[in-house]
Amino acid sequence: MYTFRHGVHPNERKELAKDKPIRVIKAGKTLVYPLQQHIGAKAKATVKVGDRVLVGQIIGEADGMISANVLSSVSGIVKAIEDRLVVGGQKVESIIVENDDKYDAIEGFGVERDLNSMSKEEIIKAVKDAGIVGLGGASFPTHVKLQPKDPDKIDYVLVNGAECEPYLTSDYRLMLEETEMLIKGLRSMLRVFPKARGIICVEDNKRDAYDKIKAALAGVDNIETALMKTKYPQGGERQLIYAITGRKINVSKLPADAGVVVDNVDTVVSIGYAVCKSTPLLRRIMTLSGDAYNETANLNVRFGISYKEVIEAVGGFKTEPEKMISGGPMMGLPVFSLDMPVSRNSSALLAFAKDPLTGLRETNCINCGRCVKACPINLVPTKMYKAAKAGNFEEYIKLNGQECITCGSCSFVCPAKKPLTPYFSYMKFAVRGYLNSKKEKEAKK
Numbered sequence: 001m002y003t004f005r006h007g008v009h010p011n012e013r014k015e016l017a018k019d020k021p022i023r024v025i026k027a028g029k030t031l032v033y034p035l036q037q038h039i040g041a042k043a044k045a046t047v048k049v050g051d052r053v054l055v056g057q058i059i060g061e062a063d064g065m066i067s068a069n070v071l072s073s074v075s076g077i078v079k080a081i082e083d084r085l086v087v088g089g090q091k092v093e094s095i096i097v098e099n100d101d102k103y104d105a106i107e108g109f110g111v112e113r114d115l116n117s118m119s120k121e122e123i124i125k126a127v128k129d130a131g132i133v134g135l136g137g138a139s140f141p142t143h144v145k146l147q148p149k150d151p152d153k154i155d156y157v158l159v160n161g162a163e164c165e166p167y168l169t170s171d172y173r174l175m176l177e178e179t180e181m182l183i184k185g186l187r188s189m190l191r192v193f194p195k196a197r198g199i200i201c202v203e204d205n206k207r208d209a210y211d212k213i214k215a216a217l218a219g220v221d222n223i224e225t226a227l228m229k230t231k232y233p234q235g236g237e238r239q240l241i242y243a244i245t246g247r248k249i250n251v252s253k254l255p256a257d258a259g260v261v262v263d264n265v266d267t268v269v270s271i272g273y274a275v276c277k278s279t280p281l282l283r284r285i286m287t288l289s290g291d292a293y294n295e296t297a298n299l300n301v302r303f304g305i306s307y308k309e310v311i312e313a314v315g316g317f318k319t320e321p322e323k324m325i326s327g328g329p330m331m332g333l334p335v336f337s338l339d340m341p342v343s344r345n346s347s348a349l350l351a352f353a354k355d356p357l358t359g360l361r362e363t364n365c366i367n368c369g370r371c372v373k374a375c376p377i378n379l380v381p382t383k384m385y386k387a388a389k390a391g392n393f394e395e396y397i398k399l400n401g402q403e404c405i406t407c408g409s410c411s412f413v414c415p416a417k418k419p420l421t422p423y424f425s426y427m428k429f430a431v432r433g434y435l436n437s438k439k440e441k442e443a444k445k
Helices: 120-129 170-177 179-192 204-216 237-245 265-277 307-312 370-374 381-390 393-398 409-413 420-444
Strands: 022-024 030-034 058-061 076-085 091-099 156-161 197-203 223-228 260-264 283-289 297-302 323-326 348-352
Touching: 022 170, 030 076, 058 091, 120 179, 120 265, 156 170, 156 179, 156 237, 156 265, 170 179, 170 204, 170 265, 170 283, 179 197, 179 204, 179 223, 179 265, 197 204, 197 237, 204 223, 223 237, 237 260, 260 265, 283 307, 307 348, 370 381, 370 409, 381 393, 381 420, 393 420, 409 420
Parallel strands: 022 297, 156 197, 156 260, 197 223, 283 348
Antiparallel strands: 030 091, 076 091, 283 297, 323 348
């Protein structure tokens, strides 16, 4: 069975939502579309206040080589273009649309296309026009990923079906409910990389999804399935690539440098819809889970809906949560307001009656080495933590701290409850700034 070295085994808690089929919820009256929902340059607004927009219309155009289109998920009137709060705590320029409940769509929306008659360029254009980005958390524009500098060297296209974060079950439901579109999305990618082999990678705690996909692939000669050991962070890009291919990459390399393209399940399903059914990315499949909810669920949510409306769709809370997280508990971000829109990186909204960190007290490091054994990158978190606390950038760099993927495995196993991951998250940006500043100073000499 495929796996990687080290990692951890947190309580999965998948049972809370895994048997809940995906259901569609209705959009409210006001939709908010941040123009920055992806890595790279912010999209540029293509509409103005007073314009009527349609379902699937590009309202924010990709502005630069690494950027992504933003599209309207409803039809209605643009009421404002202003800064709005998003997950992470920052305010982002956003387009505010008043839903007219007509759902009039752009011309050609939903039209079937013959994949076999489409060129590579047409497929990539369809993906770009659809506003597809990586839905596994990174939000990297997918059309850029489909255009590596040396496409002939790509010999693997991996579909990341690990979904290794506890509680999250949206990708699992997609593998069960959208098996055909998942395969169509992967076939679309393989037309861009005809020398590559497609592999749909599934952890062994989702055996029924693995079996269904494997059965659907009978007679398909360039796509296979791979069953992986259930372990966190199996869904990390580097860990997945190593587990399946044995190839290693570091922070200075892209998967394409190792001849691999990786996308998660929802991204590949979205590619299938964009290419084969002329349907752009207008929704997020979200898991709502945790003991504070009246009902857990997997939901099909149109972009722009507020978190408050999403919670109301499942009957609200049975008890006021002490902790809410956007994403998974290991790498997700805390939610302090429900007046924020669902965007491309809204994979889940977890709500807990009690904050699991309440009452935890940081104690002295006992040099037990558990963090070292857990680290999937083979780093030494104890030494990195000391350097980070001291603001010693040079020492942190010597310890290969920039290789950290901030997966949280070290914090999870630390008996002293050291806030290791938050420090490493900060250092990723701080060290980058330090190195840029150092480079500028040297250039002036």
